[in-house]
Amino acid sequence: MFDLIKQLTEAWAPSGYEHHLRATLREMVKPYADEVSVDGLGNLIVRVGKGGKKVLIAAHMDEIGVMANYAEPKTGYLRFAPIGGLLYTTLHGSRVMFEDGTIGVMANQDPWGKGRTAASDTDTFYIDTEDETGAQRVRVGSPAVFWRETQQRGSRVIGKAMDDRIGCVVALETLKRLAGKADHELYFVFTVQEEVGLRGARVAAQGIKPDLAIALDVTAAGDEIKAERLAVRLGEGAAIKVMDIGHVVPPDLLHWMIDTAEKHGIPYQSEVLARGTTDAAALQLAHSGVPTGCISIPTRFVHTTSETVDLADVNACIDLLTQLVRSPLKLKKKAKI
Ligand SMILES: [Zn+2]
Structure with a gap:
């Protein structure tokens, strides 16, 4: 199974x-x-x-997932809207996957300051989708899911x-x-x-x-x-x-x-x-x-x-x-x- x-x-x-x-x-x-x-x-x-x-x-x-809703000018960074109930403490450093397989990294904009203990809303986060040329790989309106491999530990399954x-x-x-x-x-x-x-x-x-x-x-x-x-x-x-x-x-x-x-x-x-x-x-x-x-x-x-x-x-x-x-x-x- x-x-x-x-x-x-x-x-x-x-x-x-x-x-x-x-x-x-x-x-x-x-x-x-x-x-x-x-x-x-x-x-x-x-x-x-x-x-x-x-x-x-x-x-x-x-x-649950996210949808890109704004591209920050001149960067490979995207802002996003939540799809479903996100837990903010789990977001910094998370990977998201867009439909074409592009991986984005989610980050808090103040990870060693306020973001360390509390993140009030999704506006304090962004997603890095920049490639080697510095271009964004993802358009506004694209949905993504959080990405992680599924693994087993004895009878426990984690994913x-x-x-x-x-x-x-x-x-x-x-x-x-x-x-x-x-x-x-x-x-x-x-x-x-x-x-x-x-x-x-x-x-x-x-x-x-x-x-x-x-x-x-x-x-x-x-x-x-x-x-x-x-x-x-x-x-x-x-x-x-x-x-x-x-x-x-x-x-x-x-x-x-x-x-x-x-x-x-x-x-x-x-x-x-x-x-x-x-x-x-x-x-x-x-x-x-x-x-x-x-x-x-x-x-x-x-x-x-x-x-x-x-x-x-x-x-x-x-x-x-x-x-x-x-x-x-x-x-x-x-x-x-
Ligand atoms: Zn459910």
Whole structure:
């Protein structure tokens, strides 16, 4: 599985520019799908099975990055706008990659002064893209992702864009396990533009009209030093979301997820996240409301180029999703008054 994680995390796909990764995933899902399509916003939709419950499973393809928005005169330096939630303490010395492969180095303009302890906004940073002639290699309007190779340390895998390529891996591996067979109508959706406001998930749920939805995404691990009070730890299983700032999981759906994990001996932990949310927050609001749950992959150092996951947790998430889609929650019929 490491090779697949490496291939997907090293792919280039800032929000709104998911086309290369979408083409890769499209090829990968073909042998396991009944139907593959792309909607108007760019979501890749993979259907398996027909009839029964309509279940939407979402993992986002996009990653955080930057977009060049101003070229400083007579230098090879660019200013930029953020794509998604950047952590300023991680930026100085970071490498970014533009679509044509050009590498830029991000720098703080006062690294030994104010920038040493605090950087108030992206205006205090710039990107060096100068070549040997002193010319800029990149035009204003070009997007870039943070670049870092993906590596392994025992069962831990460290890389950029684990958020949310690891969710894409869970979706893909579950598809493979189903081997084209499902008693229900499953829609695996690889969504676009999550990091800039859950936009892909919003239209996917409107188009598919699911009876039930499950998002797959990373969650912060509470085992970093001085972390917030978070019960989630690396290596202790799939995190079943209970609540985050955009989403309260309906209790009957939550219990179905927990009961399924217990019935099949799948290690799990409960996640209550005080910051951040996922595609689930948008999926639940489609039409007259969609019961929505979320399986989270515990991840250290979220939104850095060294997001760290444990393969045992990834496997637990695949096991759990496989069991859940095999027997979707029996939804209560709407009461007639
Ligand atoms: Zn994410």
